[in-house]
Amino acid sequence: MKHIDIRKLFETAEQFVGKQVTVCGWVRTARDSKNVAFIELNDGTCLANIQIIIDKESEIDLKDATMSGTSLCVSGTLVASERNGYEITCESLTVLGTCAPDYPLQKKRHSPEFLRTIPHLRVRTRYFEALFAVRDQLAHSIHEYFHKNGYRYVQPPIITGSDCEGAGEMFRVTTHGWKSDFETEEEYYENDFFGKKAGLTVSAQLEGEMAAMGLGKIYTFGPTFRAEHSNTVRHAAEFWHVEPEVCFTDINELIEIIEDFIKYIIKDVLDNCPDEMKFFDTWVEKGLIEKLNGVISSDFVKLDYTEAIKILETCGKEFKYSAKWGDDLQTEHEKYLTDEHFKKPVFVVNYPKDIKSFYMKQNPDGKTVAATDLLVPGIGEIIGGSEREADLDKLLAAMNAKGMDLSSYGNYIDTRRYGSVEHSGFGLGFERALMYLTGVSNIRDTLLFPRTVGSL
Numbered sequence: 001m002k003h004i005d006i007r008k009l010f011e012t013a014e015q016f017v018g019k020q021v022t023v024c025g026w027v028r029t030a031r032d033s034k035n036v037a038f039i040e041l042n043d044g045t046c047l048a049n050i051q052i053i054i055d056k057e058s059e060i061d062l063k064d065a066t067m068s069g070t071s072l073c074v075s076g077t078l079v080a081s082e083r084n085g086y087e088i089t090c091e092s093l094t095v096l097g098t099c100a101p102d103y104p105l106q107k108k109r110h111s112p113e114f115l116r117t118i119p120h121l122r123v124r125t126r127y128f129e130a131l132f133a134v135r136d137q138l139a140h141s142i143h144e145y146f147h148k149n150g151y152r153y154v155q156p157p158i159i160t161g162s163d164c165e166g167a168g169e170m171f172r173v174t175t176h177g178w179k180s181d182f183e184t185e186e187e188y189y190e191n192d193f194f195g196k197k198a199g200l201t202v203s204a205q206l207e208g209e210m211a212a213m214g215l216g217k218i219y220t221f222g223p224t225f226r227a228e229h230s231n232t233v234r235h236a237a238e239f240w241h242v243e244p245e246v247c248f249t250d251i252n253e254l255i256e257i258i259e260d261f262i263k264y265i266i267k268d269v270l271d272n273c274p275d276e277m278k279f280f281d282t283w284v285e286k287g288l289i290e291k292l293n294g295v296i297s298s299d300f301v302k303l304d305y306t307e308a309i310k311i312l313e314t315c316g317k318e319f320k321y322s323a324k325w326g327d328d329l330q331t332e333h334e335k336y337l338t339d340e341h342f343k344k345p346v347f348v349v350n351y352p353k354d355i356k357s358f359y360m361k362q363n364p365d366g367k368t369v370a371a372t373d374l375l376v377p378g379i380g381e382i383i384g385g386s387e388r389e390a391d392l393d394k395l396l397a398a399m400n401a402k403g404m405d406l407s408s409y410g411n412y413i414d415t416r417r418y419g420s421v422e423h424s425g426f427g428l429g430f431e432r433a434l435m436y437l438t439g440v441s442n443i444r445d446t447l448l449f450p451r452t453v454g455s456l
């Protein structure tokens, strides 16, 4: 159908004023006066609707055309209007699809909770249009950052035999159910599709490290799956994960890269989604744009884990779980550090080795590893990263100490035998970054069709 996107129409309106244009879209709202009808039409290409004006004395048949949700194709003359910028005086109108009267988006505003019950329709609201516009831009900005800085974009497998985080949160991939004729679990897996136990990736890091150990600087950007039973506003069972891996780079250089990267993507989204970001600033988090501009122009805090524990122990605040050296930071602790104490993004560095993964570089103190989490106000952790243990013996010792089955990690271990190098990497939760950028407080609203425990 020959037509123009409403976004394109607004962007290049001047050249169309007084001329015939054709647009398609869904009716957001319609109203009537004695002589004219007004239809607000939206095609999803931009937040703004185009107003269609219909002379009721004309031949145009308005039957079925004014119900919210109806899809239309409209031709008419584009005119400049003081109130709306531009509108179309309708000359012909075709109903593409009528809308049943039980269409749930009749009102102007609905709560995110209600909209979560209709994921297939919520993309027709301003809130979700704005969100998916920013999501699209953010993905673009991320790719652009890495491309400009010489990283190779690699696509790791989604089905894998090794659990990167070792947290036992892998979804199993299988083609057959349990059969009682298998004597052991091993026998069962041997008879499965891959001849061994397989699952969906919880992180592409290990494959990323192996790729970097030849390509130098790589990043992955793909879906990640975790069978976590955490029913929180920050956890999804399927999320998108950005994981760069950089050779010849230590933890301090990694932290510089992360800060540069975060500032770049925030600025790029602000520059490219002004209308959407204004929408979130007005409706979701007042002061959002100012906050993000502040983040771009200030230095992030770099704080030793041990120092963080001291702050939490002596700040005088009552926590549900008191902070203790050796324990992971609870959400309430992270929140205190970012929202109350520093009021800006904080890198916590050098965590106790016992609460972190096997692949992290062991510090000379024998107690901590060169790991960092980036915590941001309002959300908490958006990035987990580390310098990797490049020393073969130390790596093997850590794996053995954690009781890992080394036979599933043979290739990975090889990289420490064949020209091992200092290297570092991190993982950014794409949806968490989107929450931070938009002020949206529930991860379920950042995913097209969210998957969380008990909900598919």
Ligand code: 4AD
Pocket (backbone or CB within 6 Å): 164, 165, 202, 203, 204, 205, 226, 228, 234, 235, 236, 237, 239, 241, 243, 244, 381, 382, 383, 384, 385, 386, 425, 426, 427, 428, 429, 430, 431, 432, 443
């Ligand atoms: O801290 P995590 O577990 O680190 C890793 O997986 C490393 N292998 C990354 C690396 O160094 N390449 O996860 C990284 C990030 C977290 O900081 C968080 O933002 C996000 O992934 N994340 C989740 N996001 C949504 N839902 C979940 N269930 C998430 N689990 C982690």
Ligand code: MG
Pocket (backbone or CB within 6 Å): 373, 381, 383, 384
């Ligand atoms: Mg983490």
